[in-house]
Amino acid sequence: MTESRSMLRLSGREGTLFIGVLFAVTVLASLANLVIPEDSFLHVSTYTITLLGKYLCYALLALSVDVIWGYCGILSLGHGAFFALGGYGMGMYLMRQIGDRGVYGNPELPDFMVFLNWQELPWYWYGFDNFGFAMLMALLVPGVLAFVFGWLAFRSRVTGVYLSIMTQALTYALMLAFFRNEMGFGGNNGLTDFKDLLGFDLQADGTRVALFMATALCLGGAFLASRYIMGSRLGRVILSIRDGESRARFLGYRTELFKVWLFVYSALLAAVAGILYVPQVGIINPGEFSPLNSIEVVVWVAVGGRGTLYGAVIGALLVNYAKTRFTAILPEGWLFALGALFVYVTLLLPHGIAGWFTRRFASKSVKEAAA
Amino acid sequence: MRAILASWTLVALMCCLGSTANAESGQTAATESLLARLPSANLRETATLVGELEQSGGDRMLPLFQIMLDGRLYSRKSDDALVAVTQPPTGDWVLTDVFTGASLGTATRREVSKVRVNNRLRVQLREAIARIQLNAEDAGARLAAVDTLFGDLNDSSAALLSERRDLETDDKVKGAIEEALALYRLRSSSEPAVQVAALNVLAESLNTEVRYAVEQLAAADSAAALPVRNAARKALTRIDSNLEFYGFLEQLFFGLSLGSVLLLAAIGLAITFGVMGVINMAHGEMIMLGAYTTYVIQLLMPDHIGLSLWIAIPAAFLVSGLVGVIIERGVIRFLKGRPLETLLATFGISLILQQAVRTIFSPLNRQVASPEWMSGSLEINAALSITYNRLYILLFALLVFALLQLILKKTSLGLNVRAVSQNRDMAKAMGIRTEWVDAMTFGLGSGVAGVAGVALSQLTNVGPNLGQSYIIDSFMVVVFGGVGNLLGTLVGGFTLGVANKFLEPMTGAVLANILILVFIILFIQKRPKGLFPQKGRAAND
Numbered sequence: 001m002t003e004s005r006s007m008l009r010l011s012g013r014e015g016t017l018f019i020g021v022l023f024a025v026t027v028l029a030s031l032a033n034l035v036i037p038e039d040s041f042l043h044v045s046t047y048t049i050t051l052l053g054k055y056l057c058y059a060l061l062a063l064s065v066d067v068i069w070g071y072c073g074i075l076s077l078g079h080g081a082f083f084a085l086g087g088y089g090m091g092m093y094l095m096r097q098i099g100d101r102g103v104y105g106n107p108e109l110p111d112f113m114v115f116l117n118w119q120e121l122p123w124y125w126y127g128f129d130n131f132g133f134a135m136l137m138a139l140l141v142p143g144v145l146a147f148v149f150g151w152l153a154f155r156s157r158v159t160g161v162y163l164s165i166m167t168q169a170l171t172y173a174l175m176l177a178f179f180r181n182e183m184g185f186g187g188n189n190g191l192t193d194f195k196d197l198l199g200f201d202l203q204a205d206g207t208r209v210a211l212f213m214a215t216a217l218c219l220g221g222a223f224l225a226s227r228y229i230m231g232s233r234l235g236r237v238i239l240s241i242r243d244g245e246s247r248a249r250f251l252g253y254r255t256e257l258f259k260v261w262l263f264v265y266s267a268l269l270a271a272v273a274g275i276l277y278v279p280q281v282g283i284i285n286p287g288e289f290s291p292l293n294s295i296e297v298v299v300w301v302a303v304g305g306r307g308t309l310y311g312a313v314i315g316a317l318l319v320n321y322a323k324t325r326f327t328a329i330l331p332e333g334w335l336f337a338l339g340a341l342f343v344y345v346t347l348l349l350p351h352g353i354a355g356w357f358t359r360r361f362a363s364k365s366v367k368e369a370a371a
Numbered sequence: 372m373r374a375i376l377a378s379w380t381l382v383a384l385m386c387c388l389g390s391t392a393n394a395e396s397g398q399t400a401a402t403e404s405l406l407a408r409l410p411s412a413n414l415r416e417t418a419t420l421v422g423e424l425e426q427s428g429g430d431r432m433l434p435l436f437q438i439m440l441d442g443r444l445y446s447r448k449s450d451d452a453l454v455a456v457t458q459p460p461t462g463d464w465v466l467t468d469v470f471t472g473a474s475l476g477t478a479t480r481r482e483v484s485k486v487r488v489n490n491r492l493r494v495q496l497r498e499a500i501a502r503i504q505l506n507a508e509d510a511g512a513r514l515a516a517v518d519t520l521f522g523d524l525n526d527s528s529a530a531l532l533s534e535r536r537d538l539e540t541d542d543k544v545k546g547a548i549e550e551a552l553a554l555y556r557l558r559s560s561s562e563p564a565v566q567v568a569a570l571n572v573l574a575e576s577l578n579t580e581v582r583y584a585v586e587q588l589a590a591a592d593s594a595a596a597l598p599v600r601n602a603a604r605k606a607l608t609r610i611d612s613n614l615e616f617y618g619f620l621e622q623l624f625f626g627l628s629l630g631s632v633l634l635l636a637a638i639g640l641a642i643t644f645g646v647m648g649v650i651n652m653a654h655g656e657m658i659m660l661g662a663y664t665t666y667v668i669q670l671l672m673p674d675h676i677g678l679s680l681w682i683a684i685p686a687a688f689l690v691s692g693l694v695g696v697i698i699e700r701g702v703i704r705f706l707k708g709r710p711l712e713t714l715l716a717t718f719g720i721s722l723i724l725q726q727a728v729r730t731i732f733s734p735l736n737r738q739v740a741s742p743e744w745m746s747g748s749l750e751i752n753a754a755l756s757i758t759y760n761r762l763y764i765l766l767f768a769l770l771v772f773a774l775l776q777l778i779l780k781k782t783s784l785g786l787n788v789r790a791v792s793q794n795r796d797m798a799k800a801m802g803i804r805t806e807w808v809d810a811m812t813f814g815l816g817s818g819v820a821g822v823a824g825v826a827l828s829q830l831t832n833v834g835p836n837l838g839q840s841y842i843i844d845s846f847m848v849v850v851f852g853g854v855g856n857l858l859g860t861l862v863g864g865f866t867l868g869v870a871n872k873f874l875e876p877m878t879g880a881v882l883a884n885i886l887i888l889v890f891i892i893l894f895i896q897k898r899p900k901g902l903f904p905q906k907g908r909a910a911n912d
Contacts, residue, residue, distance in 0.1 A: 075711045075714070149892075153896065155896075156896045156897070158896070161650045161711065161714060162850065162895065164650075164711065164714060165650070166895060169843060169847065169888050169892060170888075170892065172843050172888065173884075173885045173888040173889060176884055176885050177881075177882075177885050291843070295715075295718055298715060299715065302715060332726070332729075332730060335722045335725065335726035335729075336722075336723055336726050338722055339719040339720060339722030339723035340723065341719065342715050342718055342719020342720075343702060343716050343720060343723075345715075346706065346712040346715050346716040347702065347716065350712070
């Protein structure tokens, strides 16, 4: 208990540092892209900006997993589902924005529906041409799914590995469903060929930078909100549930309610990450639901160090950077490296990079105090 | 000695004379003269000749008719002798004797002329062959002959069949003959009483041709008399309900077959999960390793496919079991009491194993050949046939299950395993080496997964993703059946398999899969410990 409290205090100091770095990098990178001329050494290409934006989306997703795994001990192997559902919400809006600029030039129907010989828009596509409604649905659907799933699971006290397997089955079932053409979400190919967002061309540098900044803003906001929640009395209860759920229950807390709401909060963060991810990457397909994707997120968190929030972000950035480099240089080796990372982190680095750092600094300061 | 000498003389004689004429093939003079007319006959004459040949030659004419039907009958221009021709892709044509199959050397295309066959003649030949085969020794050949004749009987072949019916001893052949005759009477007779009687026989038939004929009579616009039409309607309902019943049985079998696959995939997991509380995400890769072991052994002994399968079973057990023990000793041992971390670490191992296989064997799927006794199917009747490979795998799964039960219930290892799974601390206090039991259990569970891989290699292609596609399903089976209970795994596997196959026709394969997953998610809410929960204090942690 004392340890977790001390870690919480540490994360306060390092969290502020993290917010500062995030802010500085975002502003500098954006300026370097927009203001500094292209032939300059200091210019940051739009490709890099988009890549950074993608990483920040992953970081937000990792943060959402850290909130429930690191602080409440719920290992979700299906958070990719909420991420992808949010992404599909955004994708549907972007799809409707294409209008008659598609290959088939149908003003109402997206290309894949014309291709499937559909005559009219399915009912669940109605309203998605309205940005506000689309965003609402992109958050509501994952939120409600998380609520129903969490309510069912936590109420009947499904915990531990059982819960993990159930979340994995959830995302697996959704993947199978979205692969079906009849579902009306583009089947195998998913949604792609987006043109513009709120009237701004998605390919333009300005839009890219704006999306990147929005992602950074959301990540910062999510970080601060999560830190606030975890520092509050609510956070204390959540920590106590992680460390001894039966005891917390015997003390009179309705642990399942805390867990459900935390689960929904986490799912919403994942959905936001998905919403921001799709316009930057330009495609959303059922592959995002695959169990492997979700479990990779868990490894980002484990590498960075769970239960610290900023650790999850560091882990996501580092692992994804490594992945980008690795798949370019040695595509065969990536799965070896990822697999080895899983084993290495769980065996030898149980507190991740963040834990390793805090330990070193803590022991140093203890030594200094002793001296 | 004299006998040997005599036979040698005979062989020598045949070699000398066989090439010049058919006289020595043991044909009578009448047949011989008919055969001699064949090369120069036109199509109409050939038809008559075939009829007469059947009359005089009987079953000895079978090879001739078969060769003629295949369009391989030629006559040699030099001496007008009938020869069977095989055309190799290159070089001269190879000639053989029609009746004895003895080699007659080679010839160019110019040296022989074809005995022409048209479609009408082919029908006639097919029927002639069927008539000859009706009297064959082998019941299977007789049944095939009846099937050939089935839909298009004429007066003479009907008479032949009814003759045969009285002689026939095999029930299956007799039934087929009855049906064929009834269908013939139904079609040829115009008397309602005969037709109704025929319909009553046909009501038990499962033949599609019969169903079509009956359906036409039963149709509202059919020209048949009213009693016939009513009888036809009744027969049609009967046929349909029979078909439905056998369709149900077939679906049940498919379901049980899927269940057996699930059982094989899940049973090893049930052991490791039940005893150690450890989720082994690399379990699917143990299955994959078993399948690849089969593949490698088959590569090593390509001439003995059947034997290689028998060798593969223990080999796969050893390979996967060994890898399992290495994983347990190298990784899982250090993660005791941290199930979530174990899950992640074993997932990492599964990625490594997958990529290793991809690097060594290529990412493409590999085909594992099935031995002959595994291919083909057991035809119970016209509507129901069971493929042998699925049948054997079903039996194999049950055998593996029984063996595991025996090991767990009757051996000292099993006793230790059960003790540790019920109460680890107490077992330790009683002097059981829990570390050793853990390693052995993990080895056993992984080894069984390897054996499952051998079975699966007979059903699907072997590829790096083989394990992944089974892992979620096998988890579902274990969770559904209840942890630490092999019987639960058995019931769970078969229930899910059968449910899946019965949903499939209604919803499609993918949706059936999804519905089952959703069902299990909901089921776990109601009964978090599965169908057969472990009882006692050990279950409450």
